[in-house]
Amino acid sequence: xxxxxxxxxxxxxxxxxxxxxxxxxxxxxxxxxxxxxxxxxxxxxxxxxxxxxxxxxxxxxxxxxxxxxxxxxxxxxxxxxxxxxxxxxxxxxxxxxxxxxxxxxxxxxxxxxxxxxxxxxxxxxxxxxxxxxxxxxxxxxxxxxxxxxxxxxxxxxxxxxxxxxxxxxxxxxxxxxxxxxxxxxxxxxxxxxxxxxxxxxxxxxxxxxxxxxxxxxxxxxxxxxxxxxxxxxxxxxxxxxxxxxxxxxxxxxxxxxxxxxxxxxxxxxxxxxxxxxxxxxxxxxxxxxxxxxxxxxxxxxxxxxxxxxxxxxxxxxxxxxxxxxxxxxxxxxxxxxxxxxxxxxxxxxxxxxxxxxxxxxxxxxxxxxxxxxxxxxxxxxxxxxxxxxxxxxxxxxxxxxxxxxxxxxxxxxxxxxxxxxxxxxxxxxxxxxxxxxxxxxxxxxxxxxxxxxx
Amino acid sequence: xxxxxxxxxxxxxxxxxxxxxxxxxxxxxxxxxxxxxxxxxxxxxxxxxxxxxxxxxxxxxxxxxxxxxxxxxxxxxxxxxxxxxxxxxxxxxxxxxxxxxxxxxxxxxxxxxxxxxxxxxxxxxxxxxxxxxxxxxxxxxxxxxxxxxxxxxxxxxxxxxxxxxxxxxxxxxxxxxxxxxxxxxxxxxxxxxxxxxxxxxxxxxxxxxxxxxxxxxxxxxxxxxxxxxxxxxxxxxxxxxxxxxxxxxxxxxxxxxxxxxxxxxxxxxxxxxxxxxxxxxxxxxxxxxxxxxxxxxxxxxxxxxxxxxxxxxxxxxxxxxxxxxxxxxxxxxxxxxxxxxxxxxxxxxxxxxxxxxxxxxxxxxxxxxxxxxxxxxxxxxxxxxxxxxxxxxxxxxxxxxxxxxxxxxxxxxxxxxxxxxxxxxxxxxxxxxxxxxxxxxxxxxxxxxxxxxx
Numbered sequence: 083x084x085x086x087x088x089x090x091x092x093x094x095x096x097x098x099x100x101x102x103x104x105x106x107x108x109x110x111x112x113x114x115x116x117x118x119x120x121x122x123x124x125x126x127x128x129x130x131x132x133x134x135x136x137x138x139x140x141x142x143x144x145x146x147x148x149x150x151x152x153x154x155x156x157x158x159x160x161x162x163x164x165x166x167x168x169x170x171x172x173x174x175x176x177x178x179x180x181x182x183x184x185x186x187x188x189x190x191x192x193x194x195x196x197x198x199x200x201x202x203x204x205x206x207x208x209x210x211x212x213x214x215x216x217x218x219x220x221x222x223x224x225x226x227x228x229x230x231x232x233x234x235x236x237x238x239x240x241x242x243x244x245x246x247x248x249x250x251x252x253x254x255x256x257x258x259x260x261x262x263x264x265x266x267x268x269x270x271x272x273x274x275x276x277x278x279x280x281x282x283x284x285x286x287x288x289x290x291x292x293x294x295x296x297x298x299x300x301x302x303x304x305x306x307x308x309x310x311x312x313x314x315x316x317x318x319x320x321x322x323x324x325x326x327x328x329x330x331x332x333x334x335x336x337x338x339x340x341x342x343x344x345x346x347x348x349x350x351x352x353x354x355x356x357x358x359x360x361x362x363x364x365x366x367x368x369x370x371x372x373x374x375x376x377x378x379x380x381x382x383x384x385x386x387x388x389x390x391x392x393x394x395x396x397x398x399x400x401x402x403x404x405x406x407x408x409x410x411x412x413x414x415x416x417x418x419x420x421x422x423x424x425x426x427x428x429x430x431x432x433x434x435x436x437x438x439x440x441x442x443x444x445x446x447x448x449x450x451x452x453x454x455x456x457x458x459x460x461x462x463x464x465x466x467x468x469x470x471x472x473x474x475x476x477x478x479x480x481x482x483x484x485x486x487x488x489x490x491x492x493x494x495x496x497x498x499x500x501x502x503x504x505x506x507x508x509x510x511x512x513x514x515x516x517x518x519x520x521x522x523x524x525x526x527x528x529x530x531x532x533x534x535x536x
Numbered sequence: 537x538x539x540x541x542x543x544x545x546x547x548x549x550x551x552x553x554x555x556x557x558x559x560x561x562x563x564x565x566x567x568x569x570x571x572x573x574x575x576x577x578x579x580x581x582x583x584x585x586x587x588x589x590x591x592x593x594x595x596x597x598x599x600x601x602x603x604x605x606x607x608x609x610x611x612x613x614x615x616x617x618x619x620x621x622x623x624x625x626x627x628x629x630x631x632x633x634x635x636x637x638x639x640x641x642x643x644x645x646x647x648x649x650x651x652x653x654x655x656x657x658x659x660x661x662x663x664x665x666x667x668x669x670x671x672x673x674x675x676x677x678x679x680x681x682x683x684x685x686x687x688x689x690x691x692x693x694x695x696x697x698x699x700x701x702x703x704x705x706x707x708x709x710x711x712x713x714x715x716x717x718x719x720x721x722x723x724x725x726x727x728x729x730x731x732x733x734x735x736x737x738x739x740x741x742x743x744x745x746x747x748x749x750x751x752x753x754x755x756x757x758x759x760x761x762x763x764x765x766x767x768x769x770x771x772x773x774x775x776x777x778x779x780x781x782x783x784x785x786x787x788x789x790x791x792x793x794x795x796x797x798x799x800x801x802x803x804x805x806x807x808x809x810x811x812x813x814x815x816x817x818x819x820x821x822x823x824x825x826x827x828x829x830x831x832x833x834x835x836x837x838x839x840x841x842x843x844x845x846x847x848x849x850x851x852x853x854x855x856x857x858x859x860x861x862x863x864x865x866x867x868x869x870x871x872x873x874x875x876x877x878x879x880x881x882x883x884x885x886x887x888x889x890x891x892x893x894x895x896x897x898x899x900x901x902x903x904x905x906x907x908x909x910x911x912x913x914x915x916x917x918x919x920x921x922x923x924x925x926x927x928x929x930x931x932x933x934x935x936x937x938x939x940x941x942x943x944x945x946x947x948x949x950x951x952x953x954x955x956x957x958x959x960x961x962x963x964x965x966x967x968x969x970x971x972x973x974x975x976x977x978x979x980x981x982x983x984x985x986x987x988x989x990x
Contacts, residue, residue, distance in 0.1 A: 118764045248730045276702045310572045312786040331785050332766040342796035350874030358879040365900045376867045380860025387856050395852040402841045405862045406834025413830045420804030425812035446819045
């Protein structure tokens with residue numbers, strides 16, 4: 083099977099077939115595709131076309147496609163269906179974690195209604211259980227389906243029981259071993275299963291070094307643990323160590339991506355998780371808060387500049403380099419913050435004291451500041467800008483680069499200490515502040531050098 | 537086993553034990569730890585202390601720890617060891633992909649020397665093979681270790697062969713099925729193995745819908761495919777479809793993280809992948825290119841402002857809002873670019889024409905521009921800034937927000953079309969350009985309104 087590339091031509095011909103209600107041809111077109119590909123196609127169709135296709139697909143494929151849909155499309159689709167159809171055609175065919183994700187999007191009375199239509203009471207109970215966990219905890223992303231065996235069994239009993247359990251689980255990566263009270267004791271790898279004799283007791287071959295998390299462990303920590311220890315699946319236990327579920331790596335990849343996207347959006351001055359397909363209203367709401375902060379910063383900046391209006395009137399050439407100094411403070415500050423934010427996020431910060439980091443950052447800042455202010459001095463010499471302006475620009479450049487770099491390093495560390503997401507520091511907040519302070523430094527040097535040298 | 541949290545106290549007591557050459561106590565302290573934890577501890581020790589610990593560990597653990605070390609530490613450590621030790625104590629104990637990663641860091645004559653010390657010629661050959669692939673392709677991150685069976689075998693033969701092969705493979709997630717020419721035919725899941733009778737032929741139970749990639753597929757595409765289709769392992773085939781290796785999700789998680797970090801760093805104006813622990817020299821080299829571009833932008837900006845020096849001399853109050861207008865253009869441009877860059881990266885862009893996107897972005901821009909310029913008009917009314925300045929600021933604000941937003945949307949789309957990483961568009965380049973153009977718009981409006989109204 084090769085992967086599928088969605089094209090405009092494909093969508094056009096699919097739409098034409100749907101228009102002509104040519105069921106056979108539509109199915110033939112979709113036959114070889116993975117549910118994830120069909121979900122991608124859905125993004126290009128309207129609700130009626132999508133529904134038409136849904137009811138042509140077999141139940142398992144339809145459920146898989148639903149799981150793969152983006153949150154908004156999923157919700158729009160579910161809201162157009164009666165709860166019995168949701169229960170029997172979708173929820174019943176899904177893994178418990180996917181089912182809980184889907185149900186979690188509906189209001190609680192619809193949730194109850196859908197659950198009441200599920201025949202197997204144990205399945206319904208598992209899903210209801212999962213719905214009680216916060217979505218940012220291990221409980222919120224785990225699945226109930228897993229294969230577990232008792233430590234007191236021998237290999238023969240174990241294999242027999244696994245055969246029964248395997249019918250209900252899609253993918254098996256590990257077999258979990260529990261004691262008679264359901265407390266997690268270890269794992270059994272496929273490798274061990276293949277290599278061990280039939281009469282050996284499970285407790286003699288199980289791997290006891292199993293890393294587990296509690297249901298209330300945060301998803302961020304889950305993702306750090308799976309990443310650090312290179313795990314594909316992670317068992318989840320309750321407060322007394324009983325095995326209640328497992329998390330697989332694909333769920334955690336989503337957590338990691340969301341985390342990275344959030345940092346990137348913060349750095350770009352966007353406050354909500356927006357997609358290009360969201361409404362104009364959501365986009366405006368996500369962007370305007372930072373713009374307002376920028377506006378406030380600009381207004382404060384204008385008050386600072388207002389304090390120097392006399393000197394600006396006498397020497398308007400001072401205005402030439404105001405944008406340069408402001409932008410440079412912003413750029414340097416963002417660079418320094420980004421390094422710290424990323425080190426904090428990846429845990430590569432180590433145990434060094436903050437002083438050590440500040441000293442190193444100071445050295446880098448001095449190097450950059452020297453290079454940049456010398457270049458500007460050379461430029462101003464060539465264009466014959468005069469001593470007062472040349473000295474003002476280079477002195478301000480040096481001070482601003484050093485100051486912004488210190489500030490950019492210190493702010494995320496401070497935010498971290500008071501439990502605010504340090505990624506905020508790379509947003510327009512620090513840029514704006516650096517901008518204002520840079521302006522003050524520049525104009526103060528200007529006032530000084532013009533007073534001294536003219 | 538619970539997870540380990542590194543503390544300053546732990547490092548201090550470990551260092552004291554190393555000072556006293558107390559081998560037993562050191563080993564006792566490290567006994568329960570995962571190789572990833574020991575690697576983290578290494579980051580806090582100097583080279584001699586790290587070496588002392590290395591030679592206390594058993595070979596398998598030592599090899600696992602080396603695999604987990606950050607690139608620089610790994611290289612520093614390897615360079616201090618003779619190639620025979622590298623071969624026998626490290627490379628020989630590693631999976632082929634990790635071994636190739638480690639060797640890939642050494643120069644090619646050392647590589648040859650290390651390989652010549654590996655006794656098993658097949659193992660050495662596998663690693664030498666892997667070294668020939670570009671590190672940004674599937675071949676560069678795949679491992680050679682995998683379990684494969686023939687489609688013509690029955691279950692009994694299959695299990696017997698798997699037992700033999702399993703001894704050489706650490707983790708088994710899938711069993712791959714090939715024909716007599718080694719061409720990939722499908723997979724056999726653990727579930728199928730558990731549920732099928734012993735005398736059935738493999739070709740009757742294999743899953744033929746297996747997604748594979750070629751050795752020359754880029755790692756970005758590999759990560760997109762594994763993510764989209766929710767895969768834990770992905771088989772790699774050569775140009776004629778023969779199975780040559782497999783990629784596991786943990787390798788791809790690294791690729792994903794690097795990709796996300798790269799985008800974040802580009803957005804923050806850093807050109808190289810730097811860690812906080814890198815040298816002052818590397819940090820300076822990574823940061824100065826964008827600062828120089830910012831400098832060039834600022835100098836160009838000063839020429840633009842220079843064209844308006846007469847009006848600035850007459851009306852120095854125009855300088856008050858120069859930083860505000862410049863910063864706002866930069867902020868709006870970054871927001872717009874970030875949305876497009878992220879949509880391009882996650883593939884959520886859909887097939888909409890670019891015109892549709894520009895119209896939507898234009899609507900959002902008009903909304904934001906209206907809000908922001910009205911607020912500024914209100915502010916200038918309150919502080920009694922006078923008609924010319926009030927009109928200049930609000931008209932320029934409106935135009936700059938709309939323009940920067942169009943520009944920010946268009947540039948990443950254009951970069952993508954000419955095959956440049958669109959993430960570059962969120963860097964200082966677009967900000968700087970928006971800054972200059974904003975200044976031109978502002979001062980042009982200033983010249984206009986002061987001429988008309990005074």
